[in-house]
Amino acid sequence: MNNKTAARKSLPDHSRPPMAGTTIYAIVEATRTLLATQGYEALSMREVAAGAGITPPAIYRHFPNKDALIDFVVKDTLREFELHLLRAIAPLPVGSYERLLALGSAYIRVATEHEAQFKILFTRFRSRPRKLADFPGQWGYQVLRQCVVEAIDAGILREMDPDLASFFFWSRVHGIVMLLLACDFSETLPPEIGDLTAENLFAATRDLVVSGLKAGP
Amino acid sequence: MNNKTAARKSLPDHSRPPMAGTTIYAIVEATRTLLATQGYEALSMREVAAGAGITPPAIYRHFPNKDALIDFVVKDTLREFELHLLRAIAPLPVGSYERLLALGSAYIRVATEHEAQFKILFTRFRSRPRKLADFPGQWGYQVLRQCVVEAIDAGILREMDPDLASFFFWSRVHGIVMLLLACDFSETLPPEIGDLTAENLFAATRDLVVSGLKAGP
């Protein structure tokens, strides 16, 4: 009967993107554009409404509040993140180290291409630390874990807990991305790396990860 | 003559903390408390003023705007970060790997103890990517670099560019901290790690860093 007690307002379906041509699509698209151009802090409901060709209160027919709108846009933008990962590793042999590298590159690519959404997802969390399962598509964690398991089985990686190893890989690329988003290393790091993109720094340090930091025998 | 053209309003001295008992001290202290208890998003000038026992416009006698106030508090809080690092490594032998571990632990400790300031410093940057030199005390980068150089010289770490290695170490702890601040891994990572603190995860993965990920010979 009243199994819709929780929501008086009709929420958008979080399981798939809104159809083009609808107002809700215009709202989401306007939000996305504003996030990419002005960033999070400058995003206002009035500007979103103007971009969508409606008045501000009309937004509240589709989203309960600003947070929910942004949350939806972030999740919608990163919805296909998992697919990106799968596409990145598809042409590479199962269990190979190249697959893990490709995952790192794909992560970095998504993070830099959707910088605003990425920062929101990882810093503007209302519900403080969220469960990994709450992240859209678990943020491809299962894909990463699978590749780690396969690499261990293939003898490419040494024996270790796959979850701990996955966390290790994840935190590594995450740290590179977050550090570069926050700080300019152009006068610090050696020029032979080339452009100080996250991608380049990921590549420049991968040998360290594989072989370890200890001095040779 | 008019060498103070840029600033009509008197700015606080950024080079040392305000004296106790002064209004400026009360403002800073109120801001610090609110940041720690409510977080950045909930921080309002009116609450700061109330906490400092003055009216909101009075704040503007000491800080040009909200951003400057927060910026000052962040820098003031993390002013002694470099000293923390130095104290952490002091009892440990020069060139030892323990020194590098102690640096990582100190970084993690400061980040988790001053979560709000840490997040502001690394995500709420107005002047987008800032130069590393602009960070308070360069954020101890020189300390880290020095330890890396010494460890390489001591034969503890293999030969590599010290700046690249420093970045590698930094991004590693940074990634762990940022990931844990954003996401709850309690149902993901193996329970034998213990509490899922950044400190524990740093310790649990340090062998991987030293020995490398590749399978043994």
Place this chain on the structure above:
DNA sequence: AACTTATAGTTAACATCGTTAACACGCGGG
């Protein structure tokens, strides 16, 4: 065909926020 109802939009307004303008008090030096 007429009446109801839900949906999706509008205008007007409110509370709160950062910030400024205008003014007031106290204190040290000519």
Place this chain on the structure above:
DNA sequence: CCCGCGTGTTAACGATGTTAACTATAAGTT
């Protein structure tokens, strides 16, 4: 004495997120 300066006040402005109240349109239902 008064002048200026530092530091506080009150009142107010513009922008923001959000709600209330109203309206128009399309879809059923009798």
